[in-house]
Amino acid sequence: MEELQKKARELLQSGAVQLVLGYGKGSAKKARPLFLRKPEQADRLILDDSCLQNLAVYLLKPEVKAMGKPAIVAKLPTMRAILQLAAENQLTEKDLLVLGVSHDGKLLDLPDFKAIEDYLATAPLELTAEQKAELEKIEKMSMEERWRFWQEQFAKCVKCYACRAACPLCYCAKCIAECNQPQWLPVPSHQRGNLEWHIVRAMHLAGRCINCGDCTRACPAGIPLHLLNRKLAAELLRNFNSRAGMSAKGEYALGIFKPEDKENFIK
Amino acid sequence: MSIDKKLLKKESLDQLFSKLKSSGRRILAPVKRGEQLFFEEVNTPGEMAGDYIQTTFSAKGAVFPRCEELFSYRFEGRELKLEDRKAEPKATVIFGLRPCDAASFAVLNSVFSWDYQDELFKSRLEKTAVIGLSCKKADEYCFCTSVGGGPGETRGSDILLTELSSGDFLAEIVTDKGRELAALAPELFGPAPAEDKAKNLAVLPRQFEAGELAAKLSKLFDRNELWVEQSLRCLGCGACAFVCPTCVCFDIQDEAGRQQGTRLRCWDSCGFSLFTLHTSGHNPRSVQSQRWRQRLMHKFSYMPERQQLIGCVGCGRCSRLCPADMNLVEHLKEIMEAK
Numbered sequence: 001m002e003e004l005q006k007k008a009r010e011l012l013q014s015g016a017v018q019l020v021l022g023y024g025k026g027s028a029k030k031a032r033p034l035f036l037r038k039p040e041q042a043d044r045l046i047l048d049d050s051c052l053q054n055l056a057v058y059l060l061k062p063e064v065k066a067m068g069k070p071a072i073v074a075k076l077p078t079m080r081a082i083l084q085l086a087a088e089n090q091l092t093e094k095d096l097l098v099l100g101v102s103h104d105g106k107l108l109d110l111p112d113f114k115a116i117e118d119y120l121a122t123a124p125l126e127l128t129a130e131q132k133a134e135l136e137k138i139e140k141m142s143m144e145e146r147w148r149f150w151q152e153q154f155a156k157c158v159k160c161y162a163c164r165a166a167c168p169l170c171y172c173a174k175c176i177a178e179c180n181q182p183q184w185l186p187v188p189s190h191q192r193g194n195l196e197w198h199i200v201r202a203m204h205l206a207g208r209c210i211n212c213g214d215c216t217r218a219c220p221a222g223i224p225l226h227l228l229n230r231k232l233a234a235e236l237l238r239n240f241n242s243r244a245g246m247s248a249k250g251e252y253a254l255g256i257f258k259p260e261d262k263e264n265f266i267k
Numbered sequence: 268m269s270i271d272k273k274l275l276k277k278e279s280l281d282q283l284f285s286k287l288k289s290s291g292r293r294i295l296a297p298v299k300r301g302e303q304l305f306f307e308e309v310n311t312p313g314e315m316a317g318d319y320i321q322t323t324f325s326a327k328g329a330v331f332p333r334c335e336e337l338f339s340y341r342f343e344g345r346e347l348k349l350e351d352r353k354a355e356p357k358a359t360v361i362f363g364l365r366p367c368d369a370a371s372f373a374v375l376n377s378v379f380s381w382d383y384q385d386e387l388f389k390s391r392l393e394k395t396a397v398i399g400l401s402c403k404k405a406d407e408y409c410f411c412t413s414v415g416g417g418p419g420e421t422r423g424s425d426i427l428l429t430e431l432s433s434g435d436f437l438a439e440i441v442t443d444k445g446r447e448l449a450a451l452a453p454e455l456f457g458p459a460p461a462e463d464k465a466k467n468l469a470v471l472p473r474q475f476e477a478g479e480l481a482a483k484l485s486k487l488f489d490r491n492e493l494w495v496e497q498s499l500r501c502l503g504c505g506a507c508a509f510v511c512p513t514c515v516c517f518d519i520q521d522e523a524g525r526q527q528g529t530r531l532r533c534w535d536s537c538g539f540s541l542f543t544l545h546t547s548g549h550n551p552r553s554v555q556s557q558r559w560r561q562r563l564m565h566k567f568s569y570m571p572e573r574q575q576l577i578g579c580v581g582c583g584r585c586s587r588l589c590p591a592d593m594n595l596v597e598h599l600k601e602i603m604e605a606k
Binding site for chain 1 (some may be wrong): 300301303305321324325333334347406407408442495496498499502503504505506508509510514518520531533534536539541552555556590591592594597
């Protein structure tokens with residue numbers, strides 16, 4: 001933590017960045033995002049297990065962009081979000097400095113995207129036993145049971161769109177949920193409206209979700225949305241050996257075609 | 268009329284519920300689903316969540332559902348038939364509502380009966396009775412005492428229950444609706460207990476003076492840097508508005524087909540960029556800081572000025588559930604100190 005504070009202080013002092021985006025102490029025992037602009041604020045930075053939010057979500061926000069170049073405290077999911085955003089041409093290497101934090105809490109020296117890619121290539125990204133069990137529980141359900149499970153979950157949705165707002169990869173300036181000519185999705189949070197919204201969101205994130213879990217953490221109704229994304233990510237890994245957020249030039253599995261594709265229907 | 272004070276034994280709750288049910292009323296009470304608490308229909312007190320400070324969502328949906336049909340239309344040949352949705356509210360008792368939430372119905376009503384009298388809302392409110400439950404505990408997000416309420420405030424409840432040290436309840440019968448409910452089972456309501464109510468209530472010091480806040484806010488509209496700074500971490504979702512017991516804004520949606528369709532009213536949030544987007548493409552609240560300002564101004568400045576009440580009951584849900592830890596009281600206190 002002291003090392004991070006020192007680094008942040010130096011970066012702000014030297015003018016290398018105008019903003020340090022990190023975590024500070026929040027309400028109750030929560031951490032909250034901090035936007036530091038003065039070196040003397042650096043001692044407010046914290047780094048512990050309460051620092052869960054994926055801060056990459058702020059990188060594209062107009063008020064944040066207006067502050068100048070940021071350094072961003074990035075645990076694994078944030079690093080992956082940054083690479084995925086770069087792969088989708090939403091930011092470039094020179095737009096930011098990444099203060100990477102390894103899975104065991106150590107500050108990493110990551111001068112460029114290549115260094116992030118190299119670190120992630122060796123980082124533990126497999127699902128934990130607990131995460132696997134959570135997914136298997138859903139997979140083992142019969143189709144009817146699974147349908148009922150998701151119907152019950154989606155019934156709690158009030159369409160506050162916290163899942164979308166908290167997601168670093170949900171950056172569309174105009175979300176499909178907001179298009180009304182034509183109206184692709186029903187707006188009301190009734191059964192069909194909720195079902196269509198969550199399926200569309202899961203599909204739009206297939207191959208792009210970097211498994212931070214912020215959708216679920218943000219949901220006031222406690223819907224385990226990450227399970228949808230995680231299932232799709234597992235399928236993409238199995239079928240295409242593709243994992244989102246591993247490269248700044250990553251190809252989007254659902255958006256590319258290779259002549260040697262093993263499927264016939266596409267040829 | 269004065270408040271009648273009675274004793275309601277904890278063992279009597281089962282009978283009270285069955286009397287309420289057999290009178291044709293549905294009972295909504297906090298039910299635990301996973302980590303969350305929702306107001307849902309129950310038959311017995313046993314189905315209710317036990318120890319809770321506050322439910323995840325308020326009971327707002329009982330009078331103002333998250334989406335509801337206003338009217339439907341259909342073409343019969345070349346003729347258009349319009350059909351208003353009839354107000355057919357179910358007689359409802361909301362049980363276990365906290366005093367802050369009980370106070371929220373007056374805020375909702377001030378909007379729905381401001382000039383246009385909203386029949387769907389008003390008929391539901393008319394058919395709804397509240398058996399509130401005082402707060403023995405509060406958490407760091409609670410601030411009802413700063414907005415005119417209190418952990419044992421009776422206003423808004425038809426009957427307010429306060430749990431005593433024995434587990435029995437002091438029942439304060441506040442309104443005619445409350446008397447009507449108590450009359451369904453008069454044998455359950457005994458002579459008033461001697462125990463002091465106040466010692467069974469959470470202690471919650473006031474954190475700001477709402478009148479001073481309203482006066483202060485009216486001078487801060489143009490303080491852009493304040494609003495930008497406060498809302499930097501705001502993600503622009505609608506979680507705060509949708510868990511809020513007093514947020515009343517709605518969106519009109521048509522689910523329209525060529526031959527038939529319906530018009531619906533759905534919860535909306537001033538935190539959404541779409542909320543004020545004009546057809547021209549211009550958005551008078553184009554960034555989150557302007558939308559955050561609106562949320563505070565509306566509750567703590569505009570509503571006191573126009574409706575003579577504070578648009579907030581201090582339940583703390585917005586802060587408790589914010590995915591970016593926007594803490595309302597912290598922000599309000601900062602505003603009080605702004606130069």
